[in-house]
Amino acid sequence: MSDAKKLAIIATKGTLDWAYPPFILASTASALGYDTQIFFTFYGLQLLKKKLCLQVSPLGNPAMPMPMPVPVLIQALPGMQAIMTSMMKAKMKKKGVASVDELRQLCIEAEVKLVACQMTVDLFDFKHSDFIDGIEFGGAATFFEFAGQSDICLYI
Amino acid sequence: MADFDKELDASGLNCPLPILRAKKTLNDMTSGQVLRIIATDPGSVKDFDAFAKQTGNELLNSTEEGGKYYFLIKKK
Numbered sequence: 001m002s003d004a005k006k007l008a009i010i011a012t013k014g015t016l017d018w019a020y021p022p023f024i025l026a027s028t029a030s031a032l033g034y035d036t037q038i039f040f041t042f043y044g045l046q047l048l049k050k051k052l053c054l055q056v057s058p059l060g061n062p063a064m065p066m067p068m069p070v071p072v073l074i075q076a077l078p079g080m081q082a083i084m085t086s087m088m089k090a091k092m093k094k095k096g097v098a099s100v101d102e103l104r105q106l107c108i109e110a111e112v113k114l115v116a117c118q119m120t121v122d123l124f125d126f127k128h129s130d131f132i133d134g135i136e137f138g139g140a141a142t143f144f145e146f147a148g149q150s151d152i153c154l155y156i
Numbered sequence: 157m158a159d160f161d162k163e164l165d166a167s168g169l170n171c172p173l174p175i176l177r178a179k180k181t182l183n184d185m186t187s188g189q190v191l192r193i194i195a196t197d198p199g200s201v202k203d204f205d206a207f208a209k210q211t212g213n214e215l216l217n218s219t220e221e222g223g224k225y226y227f228l229i230k231k232k
Contacts, residue, residue: 028172031179032210096170096197106176 002035008147009038009154014046016054016085016100021156022047023103030110034151038107039143041117044156045124048116048131052100055085108134115142160192160228161185167196167224174200175207178229182213185231190216193227200225 007029011022022044026036040048047054058064058075064084074080092099098106107114114135121128121137128137136142147153164181166174174195181191193204201218204227208215216228 024172027176031172031176032207096168096173098170098173110176 005034005152006146006150007034007036007152007154008143008150009036009156010143011038011040011044011047011156012042013156014043014054016056016088018156019047019052019054019100020103022154023100023107025154026112027103027106027110029152030107030112036107036110037113037115037143037146037150039115039117039138039147042120045116045120045126045131047100047104048114048135050130050132052104054100055081056088057081058084104132108132113146159190161189163192163194165194166200167194169195170197171199171203175203178204178207178227179211182229182231187231189231191229191231193229195225195227196223198225200227204229 007026009022009026013019022038026038029036046052056064058066058070058080059072067087075084089099114132116131116135116137118137118139162181162185164177166177169177174193174197178191178193185191193200195204197203201220204218205215207213208229212232214230214232216230217226218228219226
């Protein structure tokens with residue numbers, strides 16, 4: 001084991017907005033010299049799919065900034081989630097915020113270790129071939145092997 | 157070109173891209189060389205200061221002019 005600082009992250013959410021914190025923090029930590037590992041479980045597994053189809057929903061999220069007030073019942077209409085997602089993506093692009101794909105690639109290049117939770121892979125009937133290459137599959141004990149020696153441990 | 161060896165234009169990029177691009181560029185440089193970074197992200201002022209402190213690369217200069225931020229970093 002190297003004497004570099006270590007960052008362990010558990011990524012549990014699979015929406016577009018919640019995809020950012022694990023990948024931003026992991027890539028930045030690597031640039032600062034940390035050994036970094038992300039453990040993806042439950043909905044977080046979506047962040048490791050070959051083809052990312054992450055969406056954002058205003059439902060149940062009254063804090064989401066909207067260009068105009070939209071009543072909750074309208075937010076629940078079919079197609080609203082897709083509209084919100086494309087609006088969010090357009091805004092991010094305009095502001096120079098990296099795409100999730102790009103940040104994930106930067107993590108891979110920086111040798112961030114990506115571990116998918118095997119139990120939830122089985123639970124959702126995912127196949128190993130659904131995921132990008134170069135990741136590992138493991139369980140809770142695998143996570144603790146690294147997290148137990150980490151300087152920072154985040155649950156996202 | 158007298159006071160730096162390489163330049164990175166990170167204009168228009170937002171956190172954490174300027175830092176990540178800078179780190180990548182520094183990887184290809186040799187110890188003692190100076191990298192000049194141009195950024196438009198206001199958060200990069202604190203971030204490059206923190207980056208330098210944590211990585212040991214020296215932040216020689218940090219200035220703002222006309223909405224752009226300029227950093228000189230000397231590779232460790």
